[in-house]
Amino acid sequence: MIVNFDNAATTYPKPPEVRKAVAEAVAKFGNAGRGGHVIAQRTSEMVYQAREHVADFFDAKVENTIFTLNCTHALNMAIQGIVTDGDHVIISDLEHNSVYRPVAALAKQKKVTYSIAQVSSDDGETVRNFHALIRPNTRAVICTIASNVTGQILPYREIAQLCRMHGICFIADGAQACGILPLSLERDGMHILCTAGHKGLYGITGTGVLMTDCAFPIRPLMQGGTGSASRSPEQPKFLPDRLECGTLNVIGAASLDAGIGFLRRRTVAGVFAHEAHLCEELCRLLADIPEIRIYREPGVSYVPIVSFTVDGAAPETAAQWLSEQGFCLRAGLHCAPLAHEKLGTPDGTVRFAPSVFSRENDVQRLAAVLKNYVNILKNQENLLKKSCSVLQ
Numbered sequence: 001m002i003v004n005f006d007n008a009a010t011t012y013p014k015p016p017e018v019r020k021a022v023a024e025a026v027a028k029f030g031n032a033g034r035g036g037h038v039i040a041q042r043t044s045e046m047v048y049q050a051r052e053h054v055a056d057f058f059d060a061k062v063e064n065t066i067f068t069l070n071c072t073h074a075l076n077m078a079i080q081g082i083v084t085d086g087d088h089v090i091i092s093d094l095e096h097n098s099v100y101r102p103v104a105a106l107a108k109q110k111k112v113t114y115s116i117a118q119v120s121s122d123d124g125e126t127v128r129n130f131h132a133l134i135r136p137n138t139r140a141v142i143c144t145i146a147s148n149v150t151g152q153i154l155p156y157r158e159i160a161q162l163c164r165m166h167g168i169c170f171i172a173d174g175a176q177a178c179g180i181l182p183l184s185l186e187r188d189g190m191h192i193l194c195t196a197g198h199k200g201l202y203g204i205t206g207t208g209v210l211m212t213d214c215a216f217p218i219r220p221l222m223q224g225g226t227g228s229a230s231r232s233p234e235q236p237k238f239l240p241d242r243l244e245c246g247t248l249n250v251i252g253a254a255s256l257d258a259g260i261g262f263l264r265r266r267t268v269a270g271v272f273a274h275e276a277h278l279c280e281e282l283c284r285l286l287a288d289i290p291e292i293r294i295y296r297e298p299g300v301s302y303v304p305i306v307s308f309t310v311d312g313a314a315p316e317t318a319a320q321w322l323s324e325q326g327f328c329l330r331a332g333l334h335c336a337p338l339a340h341e342k343l344g345t346p347d348g349t350v351r352f353a354p355s356v357f358s359r360e361n362d363v364q365r366l367a368a369v370l371k372n373y374v375n376i377l378k379n380q381e382n383l384l385k386k387s388c389s390v391l392q
Contacts, residue, residue: 003362004328008148008176008305008353010198010205014255018202021258025251032248033227043250050257051240054201057260058193059184060211066243067253068208071175072098074194077210077243078171079103079142081218082192087139089114090130092154093342094147097335099173103142116338117143121297123155130159140169140216145177149339149349150295151279151305153181160189169216175199179259180275180303182268191215197252200271202259207252210243218243271356275304278354278363282306285367291374295343307349310370312377315348322350325369329353 004012025046030039032047048062055065068074075098083089083106091099093116106112115133120126130141141163145156156172163170171192174183178193179200185193190213197207212218220235224245229236236242263271283306286292291311296302310318319331332348333340340348354363 002326002328003358003366005352005354005358005362005366006328006330007355007358008199008334008351009330011200011202011355013357014204015202015259015262017262018204018255018258021254022204022251025254029250029254032250032253034225034247046257047248047250047253050253050260053257053260054209055211057263058178058211059186060193060213063239064212064214066210066212066240067248067256068194068210069206069249070198070208071173071194071196072208074208074210075099075142075171075173076102077221078192078194078212078218079140080106080221081243082169082171082216083112083139085111086137087112088135088137089139090117090133090141090143091115092117092119092130092143092338094119094144094149094152094154094339095142095336096144096148096173096175097337098175099142099144100336100338112139119147119152119154119342121300123158127155127158127162131162134166134168138166138168140171142171142173144173144175145181145183146303146305147336147339148176148305149334149336149343149351150307151176151302153177153301153303156190157188160191163191164189176303176305179263179268180272185211185213192218197256197259200263201256202262203256204252206249207256209256212239214239220245222246266356272304274356275354275358276302278358278360279304279306279352281360282352282363282367285364286370289371289374291377292370295345295349304354306352307343308352309345309349310374310377312380313373315345315350318350318373321373322366322369327366327369 029043032044051065052062055062079102103114117130146153160170169191172190174195178195193211195209197203198205222245223235226241228241293309295307315331319329330351
């Protein structure tokens with residue numbers, strides 16, 4: 001039996017209601033906003049309902065809730081649609097490449113400059129680090145709500161407040177936090193919240209969301225058919241049409257609607273409690289193994305992710321061995337080189353990320369398998385030492 005502990009990449013399995021919604025969408029729906037016939041009408045109604053439910057889940061306005069291909073698409077749309085030539089932006093030293101690369105590309109083109117704020121184990125110090133980097137031309141702060149490598153939760157509410165005090169756009173990457181933390185665009189003070197639909201929201205791949213309070217208008221990255229204002233050669237000025245062009249992922253929207261419904265029934269607090277307990281259980285079971293290093297610090301808040309390394313084995317080697325034992329964990333840099341530079345893990349880590357469907361007995365089996373792996377590595381090392389001594 002295969003056990004998936006790589007849910008920070010994409011949740012698997014999906015809830016039964018999500019799978020059902022996808023199957024029904026394939027059979028029932030066509031293209032939204034493209035025609036007045038019955039298929040187009042019912043498709044448009046479903047997409048609006050999905051948009052409404054997503055918006056309500058995050059306290060956003062329905063018209064300001066934009067469907068995207070994934071969180072990377074949403075972040076690129078926000079970053080490249082907000083900053084202009086001569087601007088300065090601030091990111092954190094835990095950023096995913098979805099933030100780091102578009103900012104670095106703009107800097108390479110000499111359109112913007114950027115600074116990297118150090119994230120501390122102390123939230124107050126982290127906020128002060130961001131504050132110290134603000135310049136007169138700072139246009140945006142772009143940072144993750146929770147690291148996809150260690151799971152550390154940044155003081156996103158305080159960073160949002162800092163940005164509002166200085167008239168700076170705060171773009172938040174919620175890929176590892178949405179569906180896990182009780183996030184609210186309005187209460188938390190974010191100007192723009194970007195997230196994936198296929199992770200904690202339990203939708204299918206090819207889905208993402210951008211939500212904005214419209215304090216900072218976003219220029220569209222693409223222009224094209226929207227089904228509205230079709231006589232004009234210009235992209236519509238109103239949302240969501242301004243940022244959505246071409247055929248929408250209708251099946252993905254149906255899956256997101258079902259995923260949000262699933263989360264409402266389970267509750268975000270219930271999902272977090274279950275997954276956090278599994279992470280704590282794994283940390284407890286591995287705590288007495290000195291050869292396994294867990295990248296967590298006391299007093300720091302984390303979403304349910306645990307990164308670790310095993311002495312004597314590269315992360316990819318360890319993950320491959322675990323895969324052969326039936327456990328799926330991701331290894332490597334997790335598309336976040338800044339975080340690994342900070343951690344001092346140039347080869348990356350092995351990442352454990354449970355889901356609402358993960359079971360405690362599988363976590364216990366994983367810990368037992370890891371203990372056995374450490375013993376195997378020790379025996380191999382001892383045999384190597386003996387061979388060397390005989391040759392000498």
